[in-house]
Amino acid sequence: MPTTDETLLLHLNEAIATIREKDQLFKVVTTKLRLIFPFDFIGINVFDKDLQMKRLFLRDYYGTDEAPVLPAGLDHFTPIAGSPIEKLVADPRVQQFTPQQYLADYPNYAPFNKFEKLGVKHITAVPLHIGGRLTGFLTLASRRMPDLTAADEKLLDKLGSLIAVAVANTLAFEEVARREQERTLQLSITNALLSIKQREPLFRAVAEALSQVVQFDYFGLRVQRAGRQEAFEGFAEFSRTADDLSAPLVALDPNRMNGLNQLDRSAMYHQLNDLLQVPALYTGDEFRAQAQRYPLLRQVYEEYGTRAMLIVPIWQRxxxxxxxxxxxxxxxxxxxxDLATVLALTPQIALALENLFAFEQIEELKAQVEQERTYLVDEINTSARFGADSGAFIGSGPALQRVQLRISQVAPxxxxxxISGETGTGKELVARELHNASPRHARALIKLNCAALPAQLIESELFGHEKGAFTGAVERRIGKFELANGGSIFLDEIGELPLDLQAKLLRVLQEREFERLGGTKVLHSDARVIAATNRVLADEVAAGRFRADLYYRLNVFPIELAPLRERREDIEPLLRHFVQRLSKRxxxxxxxxxxTDLAALQAYSWPGNIRELEHVLEQAIIVSQGPFLEFAGFAAAPLVLAGAAASPILAAAPIKTLKEQERDHILAALTRTGGRVSGAQGAALLLDINPKTLEARMKKLGIRRTVGVEA
Structure with a gap:
């Protein structure tokens, strides 16, 4: 017949071999132990392999309504040194003592003080060994002095070895379960990153997944990317997760701290960055000390009641x-x-963030490409023909050669x-040639005529606007500078830009940054600026109509286009070019x-330059019937050629002023279109200018819409 001791050992062996659940296993262990060794309280401490740290693995209390509150930190690994356990480690055998025996050396040790108040008279400490290695201690406490014999102590020593195995097995099973939970969590986060493409839902999904393995009240991500203004840059965003994952985000925002200027905030971020570069956890007094040192942590300490923080860098590069x-x-x-668990999950979180930013970049690029496509389609439908067909680079005269040299020098x-020059000299064509010959040729050349829009709309065109920024802003609009990012922007008639917008343009040229109308987010644009004007900007600066600082920023590399009257040697090749192209079209x-007509054309002053030459030839091609082009029959036109007889008259005629020639030219176009200004049959299309610009010129020259009636 097995003895009672042998029966107890057999029962414990069987329990250890068959039971895997911690609470159930130790319920059996404590129940069996109480059959032989009556006790009121039981506790098990486990040690690290170096016997430097201890952690309370199990405790149970019997026969009391006032179980002592678990002392702070005992469920974490804490140092053995400085606690009564260090005496047990120094002499690892079955020992019996009273709380009073230890209170003399450890008067502030909370558990024993509590035991004394509960009437504990006796404590038995049993070492836990596995293969001769000390792994922890079993503590049995009772209100009355037990009568333990040497045989009892020997039995307790044997039980200690069995319980040590049980503890080790349980810890191993817990580690397996923890790793399995980590793998499940990794899969959960991976699934989230594959399906969620918006920031806040992704952050909430990651927070919810983490809350399954780590208990926390606030979850935050602080993200900084070079050259970008992140929604989460410069502060951490926290979301309540323990109570309500749908709660709104709250910001740790230093802008709400009175008395801090931008320099102070920058210094504060730089200081805090040192703390955020290494994995760490700060609890209790240690976190309070960090809160006193770092203002941002003091804010969460005071405003949100934060008392502990776990920090894990996802990437530093x-x-x-x-x-x-x-x-x-x-x-x-x-x-x-907990720190180890979160560290193990950082690859998935990093991948989730990278995937999120990739999705965002794709959406940004899609939006930009769509804007570019819309812009280019609109430009094709409303603009005149460009490239070689426009004729600005037809000819071989010295003036044209100088322009081509300047383009080749600056384009790379x-x-x-x-670019400066009179109306019709081909300034936009030069801008296109510059862009096409530059490393930016794969991206769009974005064009804006500064004289074609009312002043109040130019800012929106340049920088864009947010929904609701002004009456009629029903959706967000991307501005020309944002659209031109990575490409070039051509600002035609820059001299017409209002003074208040000149200051904002100067900022873009200097800092490469701007904000949309109605927005607060700083945007960056890597756009090459090409400007053009038919005014003498130096004179405009002297008259106070143009900012001197902007003029010097624009006039870094000037290209001046000569008027056609100074390129008379190019008129004949231009004429042949236009006749061939227009006849075919x-x-x-x-x-x-x-x-004789050629001589007259070469002698004419051409106030409208190449554009005027093209339009005169187009009219001649349309009306001519015989073998030669006929230039007669256009009484309202600025050029009247009636065959050979008309040429000497033209050559001898007095030269009109540019204003008179422009006025006559607009009147001729209005005569042909029946007074229509815009649209497919309007004078603006015939003259190759924006309808708004044409109306402004008509008003300036005293021309009414009704043909032949002057203001």
């Missing part, structure tokens, strides 16, 4: 950083195991270019030009 932050009201909320750079035979 030259192009930015990302840090995960968990915070809790409980001063001892986080354990080293990102230098700002200012209009479905007319190619007709010759009489020598």
């Amino acid at each position: 030259p192009d930015g950083a990302a840090v995960l932050i968990l915070a809790s009201h409980n001063p001892l909320a986080f354990r080293p195991e 750079t990102d230098t700002t270019v200012l 209009l479905g007319k035979p190619v007709r010759q030009v009489r020598p």
Whole structure:
């Protein structure tokens, strides 16, 4: 017959071999122990392999309504040194003592003080050994002095070895369960990153997944990326997770701290960055000390009641950083195991963030490409024909050669270019040639005519606007500078830009940053600026109509286009070019030009320059019937050629002023279109200018819409 001791050992062996659940296992162990060794309280401490740290693994109390509150930190690993356990480690055998025996050396040790108040008279400490290695201690406490014999102590020593195995097995099973939970969580986060493409839902999904393995009250992500203004840059965003995952985000925003200027805030961020670069957990007094040192942590300490924080860097690299932050009201909320768990999940969280930013970049690029497509389609539908067809680079005269040289010199750079020249000399074509010959040619050349829009709309065109920024702003609009990011922007008629917008343009040229109308987010644009004007900007600066600082920013590399009257040697090749192209487009035979007409064309001053030449030839091609082009029959036109007889008259005629020539030219276009200004059959299309610009010129020259009636 087995003895009672042998029966107890057999029962414990069987329990250890078959039971895997911690609470059930130790309920059996404590129940069996109480059959032989009556006790009121039981506790098990486990040690690390170096016997430097201890952790309370199990405790149970019997026969009392006032079980002592678990002392702060005992469920975490805490140092053995400085506690009564260090005496047990120094002499690892079955020992019996009273709380009073230890209180003399450890008067502030909370558990024993509580035991004394509960009437505990006796404590038995049993070492836990596995293979001769000390792994912990079993503590049995009772209100009365037990009568333990040497045989009882020997039995307790044997039981200690069995319980040590049970504890080790339980810890191993817990580690397996923890790793399995980590793998499940990793899969959960991976699934989230594959399906969620918006920031806040992704952050909430990650927070919810983490809350399954780590207890916390606030979850935060601080993200910084070089050259970008993040929604989460410069502060951490926290979301209540323990109570309500749908609660709104709250910001740890230093802008709400009175008395802090931008320099102070920058210094504060720089200081806090040192703390956020290494994995760490700060609890209790340690977190309070950090809160006293760092203003941002003091804010969460005071305003949100934060008493512990766990910090895990997700990445640290030259192009930015990302840090995960968990915070809790409980001063001892986080354990080293929690830090290890979150560290194991950082690859998935990093992948989730990278995936999120990739989705965002794709959406940004899609939006930009769509804007570019819309812009280019609109430009094709409303603009005149460009490229070689426009004729600005037809000819071989010295003036044209100088322009081509200047283009070849500056095109490979990102230098700002200012193109000046009279109306119709081909300034936009030069801008296109600059862009096409530059490294930016794969991206769009975005064009804005500063004289074509009312002043109040130019800012929206340049910088864009947010929904609701002004009456009629029913949706967000991307501005030309944002659209031109990575490409070039051509600002035509820059001299017409209002003074208040000149200051904002100067900021873009200097800082490469701007805000949309109605927005607060600072945007960056890497756009090469090409400006053009038919005014003498130096004179405009002297008259106070143009900012001197903006003029010097624009006039880095000037290109001046000569008027056609100074390129008379190029008129003949231009004429041949336009006759060939226009005849083909209009479905007319190619007709010759009489020598006398050619001489008259070369002698004419051409106030409208190449554009005027093209329009005169187009009219001649349309009306001509014989073998030669006929220039007669246009009484309202600025050029009247009636065959050979008309040429000497033209050559001898007095030269009109540019204003008179422009007025006559607009009147001729209005005569042809029946007074229509805009639309497919309007004078603006015929003259190749914006309808708004044409109306402004008509008003300036005293021309009414009704043909032949002057203001």
